[in-house]
Amino acid sequence: MKTYDVAIIGAGVVGTSIARELARYRLDIALLEKEEDLAFGVSKSNSGIIHPGTQNPPDSLKGKLCVQGNFLIRKISKELGVDFKEVGELIVAFNEGDARELLRLKKEAGLLGVTGLRIVDREWLRKNEPNLNSEAVCSLYAPTAGIISPYRFVYDLAENAVKNGVEVFTKTKVTNINRLDGYFEIGASSGVFKSRYLVNAAGLFADEISAMLGVNNFKIKPRKGEEFILDKKKTDLARHLIFPLPSRISKGVLIIKTADGNPMIGPTAEDVEDKEDFSTSDIGLNRVLTSARRLIPSINDRDIIAYFAGLRPVAGSDFIIRHEEKSPGFVNVAGIQSPGLTASPAIALLVAGILKDNGLALKKKLIFHGHRNKTIHLFAAPASKTRRLIKKDHAYGDIVCRCEMVSAKEIRDAVKRGARTMDGVKFRTRAQAGRCHGSFCTTRIMKILAEETRMPLTEITKRGKGSEIVKGSSR
Amino acid sequence: MIKRDLVIVGGGPAGMAAAVSAYENGVKDILLLERDQYLGGILNQCVHTGFGINYFKEILTGPEYADRFIEKVKNIPEIEVSLKSIVVGLARDKAVTFLKPGRLEAIKAKAIIMATGCREKTREMVHIQGTRPAGIFSAGLAQKFINIEGLLPGKEILVVGSGDIGLIMARRFTLEGAKVQAIVEIQKETRGLLRNMVQCAEDFGIPVYFNHKISRIYGKDRVEKVSVLRVDDNFNEIPGSLFEIKCDTVLMSVGLIPENELIEMAGIRIEENKTSVPGIFMCGNCFKIYDLVDRVTEDSFLAGKLAAEYLK
Numbered sequence: 001m002k003t004y005d006v007a008i009i010g011a012g013v014v015g016t017s018i019a020r021e022l023a024r025y026r027l028d029i030a031l032l033e034k035e036e037d038l039a040f041g042v043s044k045s046n047s048g049i050i051h052p053g054t055q056n057p058p059d060s061l062k063g064k065l066c067v068q069g070n071f072l073i074r075k076i077s078k079e080l081g082v083d084f085k086e087v088g089e090l091i092v093a094f095n096e097g098d099a100r101e102l103l104r105l106k107k108e109a110g111l112l113g114v115t116g117l118r119i120v121d122r123e124w125l126r127k128n129e130p131n132l133n134s135e136a137v138c139s140l141y142a143p144t145a146g147i148i149s150p151y152r153f154v155y156d157l158a159e160n161a162v163k164n165g166v167e168v169f170t171k172t173k174v175t176n177i178n179r180l181d182g183y184f185e186i187g188a189s190s191g192v193f194k195s196r197y198l199v200n201a202a203g204l205f206a207d208e209i210s211a212m213l214g215v216n217n218f219k220i221k222p223r224k225g226e227e228f229i230l231d232k233k234k235t236d237l238a239r240h241l242i243f244p245l246p247s248r249i250s251k252g253v254l255i256i257k258t259a260d261g262n263p264m265i266g267p268t269a270e271d272v273e274d275k276e277d278f279s280t281s282d283i284g285l286n287r288v289l290t291s292a293r294r295l296i297p298s299i300n301d302r303d304i305i306a307y308f309a310g311l312r313p314v315a316g317s318d319f320i321i322r323h324e325e326k327s328p329g330f331v332n333v334a335g336i337q338s339p340g341l342t343a344s345p346a347i348a349l350l351v352a353g354i355l356k357d358n359g360l361a362l363k364k365k366l367i368f369h370g371h372r373n374k375t376i377h378l379f380a381a382p383a384s385k386t387r388r389l390i391k392k393d394h395a396y397g398d399i400v401c402r403c404e405m406v407s408a409k410e411i412r413d414a415v416k417r418g419a420r421t422m423d424g425v426k427f428r429t430r431a432q433a434g435r436c437h438g439s440f441c442t443t444r445i446m447k448i449l450a451e452e453t454r455m456p457l458t459e460i461t462k463r464g465k466g467s468e469i470v471k472g473s474s475r
Numbered sequence: 476m477i478k479r480d481l482v483i484v485g486g487g488p489a490g491m492a493a494a495v496s497a498y499e500n501g502v503k504d505i506l507l508l509e510r511d512q513y514l515g516g517i518l519n520q521c522v523h524t525g526f527g528i529n530y531f532k533e534i535l536t537g538p539e540y541a542d543r544f545i546e547k548v549k550n551i552p553e554i555e556v557s558l559k560s561i562v563v564g565l566a567r568d569k570a571v572t573f574l575k576p577g578r579l580e581a582i583k584a585k586a587i588i589m590a591t592g593c594r595e596k597t598r599e600m601v602h603i604q605g606t607r608p609a610g611i612f613s614a615g616l617a618q619k620f621i622n623i624e625g626l627l628p629g630k631e632i633l634v635v636g637s638g639d640i641g642l643i644m645a646r647r648f649t650l651e652g653a654k655v656q657a658i659v660e661i662q663k664e665t666r667g668l669l670r671n672m673v674q675c676a677e678d679f680g681i682p683v684y685f686n687h688k689i690s691r692i693y694g695k696d697r698v699e700k701v702s703v704l705r706v707d708d709n710f711n712e713i714p715g716s717l718f719e720i721k722c723d724t725v726l727m728s729v730g731l732i733p734e735n736e737l738i739e740m741a742g743i744r745i746e747e748n749k750t751s752v753p754g755i756f757m758c759g760n761c762f763k764i765y766d767l768v769d770r771v772t773e774d775s776f777l778a779g780k781l782a783a784e785y786l787k
Contacts, residue, residue: 233740276695280604306599387579394577399561402510437597439613443624457626462609466696469609470626474651
């Protein structure tokens with residue numbers, strides 16, 4: 001059996017970032033994911049915000065890695081061909097007390113090295129954020145905030161990691177780990193893996209993985225966030241990411257611009273027990289609507305086309321990123337809640353450094369293929385480009401998802417790049433994510449999936465075994 | 476830019492009737508754009524009967540009704556049909572941009588008839604909370620699965636809303652050997668046709684809960700059950716009335732909404748029988764939601780006539 005240099009558990013944004021960073025070196029790397037596809041855990045419900053670093057204590061690991069990540073992600077997104085848009089953020093004050101709080105946030109963020117911060121007044125807000133509640137007195141403007149598609153970022157990181165030799169194993173749930181003489185023996189649902197070093201990026205389940213090695217020094221507590229997505233025709237609802245003043249446990253309910261064009265409102269923040277409770281509630285919806293309307297009063301609940309709940313993996317107030325002396329070679333990367341997406345490239349660098357400090361030789365490969373051709377999305381292409389694409393390949397003109405304008409070619413490519421489920425296609429292409437919610441395109445997408453993977457239609461699932469779309473054939 | 480006299484967007488019953496009528500009223504250059512691979516629209520999956528009673532004085536199935544018009548359209552060389560053609564842009568100056576396999580085309584029309592149909596309201600639009608497992612479908616998608624694709628989407632069905640497609644699908648599922656657990660309707664009476672209520676639900680002994688609503692969907696990977704609440708006539712929940720129904724599938728039949736995003740995004744307003752832009756007309760379900768296709772046909776004939784008069 002092959003012994004990997006490094007095994008990484010969890011293929012969310014943290015695990016895939018680490019894998020891609022380590023792929024620069026002459027190492028055998030295995031990335032293990034329990035779900036059917038990558039980014040199906042914490043990352044799939046991420047808001048997609050690249051935070052500037054404005055809402056973290058200056059001495060926190062979160063704060064430092066966030067500011068560093070905000071800088072690094074610009075280069076990485078260029079290399080990977082992921083759209084990063086620097087849209088800027090506003091933290092809104094409604095009275096003098098709030099305004100004083102903004103000054104404190106500005107000072108703290110300044111200490112972390114966040115650049116371009118300034119307090120903007122009512123006049124500026126009226127001109128630059130016309131739908132904002134006119135009762136707002138001023139805002140802290142952070143121009144370096146941006147947006148990215150969290151799942152497409154994961155898929156592209158993983159694809160690039162694979163190109164550079166990383167081996168990805170999905171449907172591989174780790175069930176037990178033994179530390180033997182100089183290596184870890186990792187028992188998983190799809191077989192046994194051996195590795196010299198082990199990185200735990202298992203999100204909500206990081207405490208359970210860590211406990212398998214007798215390291216019980218933290219507990220993951222899920223904190224639920226419900227988010228509500230608005231119709232794409234409301235794409236101009238806000239020009240910036242809009243935040244209220246943060247509370248002790250969360251950044252509050254935001255107006256979020258997304259890389260997909262649909263505005264999103266949320267999230268709630270509610271501590272829950274069940275790590276698999278992704279249900280939304282009427283209470284959550286009402287809470288989000290009330291808070292979001294405080295920022296933008298014109299939000300209409302009839303424009304809500306989709307909603308979901310995500311669970312933040314909370315382990316105390318800061319990230320846990322450390323080598324565990326009790327189990328040499330084992331690195332925990334846990335409690336990566338917000339701003340985890342932003343921080344992920346910096347986390348990857350930090351983890352590489354920790355592995356090196358603990359004896360892993362990091363020798364650069366002669367050739368690292370850092371560049372990846374940008375995935376084509378018609379919804380983001382201007383008409384002139386669409387015309388060229390259709391001329392080159394007719395299937396770009398064969399629209400499958402009418403609401404989000406996704407062609408048969410894009411769906412076929414998504415399957416070729418690894419999508420095996422309906423959600424995998426949705427997260428990669430946006431097909432089924434629009435206002436009709438797949439009513440018109442589900443059957444066509446199933447057929448393309450079946451054709452490309454040679455699976456029977458009855459085995460096509462929403463997101464893995466047990467979530468088959470149909471129950472059999474009709475009479 | 477290519478110039479055309481009349482562009483009709485949508486090749487369902489409304490678009491086809493408008494095309495035939497425009498031709499009969501003197502328009503000799505008509506382009507009919509249909510996004511699907513065949514004309515007829517949603518009629519193609521409506522294999523049940525009950526179509527054409529008013530218009531043809533015959534009882535037809537959906538595909539039969541559609542075929543009558545497809546034949547007419549085919550026999551008029553002045554109507555050019557372009558299939559798999561999806562309009563992505565509409566402007567107030569009557570510029571139409573559409574995609575089809577191999578081409579992106581921009582056309583300047585003298586008149587336009589929008590006949591883009593409607594879509595079904597989703598679970599999200601009526602804010603039913605809970606989880607998001609597999610097994611939640613619009614009634615129309617379930618109909619397509621069974622009638623067009625030969626697939627059975629579920630075995631224990633819960634229908635939300637008593638719209639016509641929901642009722643018809645309740646019968647269809649029963650005939651397919653699935654068990655329809657219940658139809659749950661928030662209003663105090665059916666929102667579908669009375670004949671469908673009798674022929675699709677009552678005749679098959681399917682329980683119908685009026686004044687009830689689904690409060691939550693449960694299930695991790697696949698739908699497992701729903702919780703149901705009784706409401707009063709103002710839709711206020713009645714405390715203590717909560718109960719659960721086991722099912723593996725939730726069918727949404729809670730109404731249709733006109734699909735007029737193109738009109739909206741072009742900043743065109745919809746007025747009585749027309750739009751705010753002279754020369755841009757609307758007909759069929761994108762204009763208002765109809766119960767019967769026969770009425771769609773009648774009104775769409777009028778739209779075709781109005782477009783012809785405008786072009787004169």
